[in-house]
Amino acid sequence: MVRLVLVLGDQLTPDIAALAVADKRQDVVVMAEVMGEGQSVAHHPQKIALILAAMRKFAAVLQAEGWRVAYSRLDDPENSQTISGELLRRADAFGASEVLATRPGEWRVLRDLEDLPLSVNLLEDDRFICREAEFAAWAEGRKQLRIEWFYRDMRRKTGLLMAGGKPVGGQWNFDHDNRKPAKRDLLRPRPGDVVPDAVVEDVLTLVESRFGHFGRLRPFRWATDRAGALAALAEFVAERLPRFGEEQDAMLEGEAFLSHAVISPYLNLGLLSPIEVCRAAEAAWQAGKVPIAAAEGFIRQVIGWREFVRGIWMQEGPAYLERNELGHGRDLPxxxxxxxxxxxxxxxxxxxxxxxxxxxxxxxxxxxxxxxxxxxxxxxxxxxxxxxxxxxxxxxxxxxxxxxxxxxxxxxxxxxxxxxxxxxxxxxxxxxxxxxxxxxxxxxxxxxxxxxxxxxxxxxxxxxxxxxxxxxxxxxxxxxxxxxxxxxxxxxxxxxxxxxxxxxxxx
Ligand SMILES: Cc1cc2nc3c(=O)[nH]c(=O)nc-3n(C[C@H](O)[C@H](O)[C@H](O)COP(=O)(O)OP(=O)(O)OC[C@H]3O[C@@H](n4cnc5c(N)ncnc54)[C@H](O)[C@@H]3O)c2cc1C
CATH class of the missing domain: 1.10.579.10 (DNA Cyclobutane Dipyrimidine Photolyase, subunit A, domain 3)
Incomplete structure (x- = not known):
């Protein structure tokens, strides 16, 4: 029996859970560009373009690896413009009744999948260093969830910047060396821009014609595939990581990126993995190319903050989106x-x-x-x-x-x-x-x-x-x-x- 393997726009990782358990010889990968997602909020045009271009390139990679991919383009007249609608359409076309899916990162999308009149096998998204049950066990019984303790456990778990069970450099956190105001007199390498190729150009034209949301679409500077994301990571580690820590909190007019990594879209789409970006920072420190405070500060953001907020999102559930402890009600200016x-x-x-x-x-x-x-x-x-x-x-x-x-x-x-x-x-x-x-x-x-x-x-x-x-x-x-x-x-x-x-x- 054919199964549908759903791959969402932020699940562009070749061994993501649903693909890892699917069978290339018989299952069909479903990927869909839909207005329902593009308009769920007024997404920035560059964000929509990044996701669509990266999806198209990822689908081509899967096809080259022998997967059958049913890909819905945004301008396909048959497109129902919702993920559920596309799954139902494909289920009908392929005679499928079962869907393999990796847990989505939005409660709304999860609800839609759970409501489908198909058998949906939802698998945990294992691209995170801290698994759901592990976070729950860590949080259990704690009066307050504090990042620093969580972070130390993630250091122990991954072995990043650890030697003999102890943090290298004799301390867990080098924040006191970091966070200085920026100085204008230094030469600051800006992240390189990726010139749009034909796939990206097609998508840019499409986005231009369909979405009038807040934000400029061009110039579009983002990488849209794994090779480009890896190049962005390498460039960050070589050129900006050395000053990452000290400039982490600084702001300068006209200097949008300072010494930041500018890799979050690649991590969040699945083009880079959290552990590989941390290993790259650790290796740069081991090679004597970056100070410990910079490598530690960066790694803390990724295995500390990024994993911690994900744990909280999972733990708190959809009601979290409605929280308003301070009773604030003013409109957004x-x-x-x-x-x-x-x-x-x-x-x-x-x-x-x-x-x-x-x-x-x-x-x-x-x-x-x-x-x-x-x-x-x-x-x-x-x-x-x-x-x-x-x-x-x-x-x-x-x-x-x-x-x-x-x-x-x-x-x-x-x-x-x-x-x-x-x-x-x-x-x-x-x-x-x-x-x-x-x-x-x-x-x-x-x-x-x-x-x-x-x-x-x-x-x-x-x-x-x-x-x-x-x-x-x-x-x-x-x-x-x-x-x-x-x-x-x-x-x-x-x-x-x-x-x-x-x-x-x-x-
Ligand atoms: C109000 C608010 C909204 C935010 N919304 C998002 C969001 O939608 N998506 C997102 O990825 N990050 C978000 N962040 C966290 C953080 O601002 C971004 O991850 C970061 O600015 C991305 O740029 P960078 O890659 O240059 O990060 P860097 O400053 O260079 O940090 C390196 C990496 O660490 C991770 N990281 C750092 N801080 C955080 C954090 N607080 N939470 C999670 N990951 C972190 C990111 O993956 C980032 O790429 C938000 C922060 C705030 C205060």
């Missing part, structure tokens, strides 16, 4: 969709997101995320934005980062305190403030940096929730120590700013 703003840091982060579908972690967390949290935007709206606009955005990784880490909407499942800051942090880590219409040193009045006003407004309105948090007590003491008239002016200024946001005025 227009600036997020490219509306005018006088804030230099927001203009840089959103402009870059529109042009490149990329912003690095600190821009996402401490600029756009911080602003949304301080302003009290509804977490579901923030989640939808992050899921839409980034090249690497897939629910399993985006949702815990947004709802948990960035918006504290899970009440502390992922992090022990909200990531909020005033303008001083952005000023320290970036060169945005010098050219901003607002003054970062001003704490009150019309010219004050909005982050300064909103920061205290946030702390003040959530006093009951956070004042006994040991990591926040100091800030409440600072606030309480301020002159009462000053505090009133800060709160009044913040209130006016929020009213302007609500009226859709430029902030």
């Amino acid at each position: 227009a600036v997020y969709w490219g509306g005018e703003t006088r804030m230099a840091c927001m203009a840089a982060a959103v402009g870059q997101t529109r042009d490149l579908a990329y912003a690095h972690h600190i821009q996402r967390l401490m600029v756009t995320g911080n602003f949304a949290l301080l302003a009290g935007v509804a977490p579901a709206a923030v989640h939808e934005w992050y899921l839409s606009v980034y090249i690497d955005a897939f629910e399993w990784v985006e949702a815990p980062n947004t709802i948990g880490m960035s918006q504290f909407a899970d009440g502390g499942v992922l992090g022990s305190k909200p990531y909020v800051s005033s303008g001083a942090y952005i000023d320290r880590m970036s060169d945005h403030c010098g050219g901003c219409a607002y003054k970062v040193k001003e704490k009150t009045g019309a010219g004050a940096c909005p982050f300064n006003l909103l920061y205290w407004h946030f702390l003040n309105r959530h006093r009951e929730r956070f004042r006994s948090n040991p990591r926040m007590g100091q800030m409440y003491r600072v606030w309480d120590g301020m002159d009462e008239a000053h505090r009133a002016r800060v709160l009044e200024g913040a209130g006016q700013l929020l009213e302007r946001l609500d009226r859709g005025e430029v902030v």
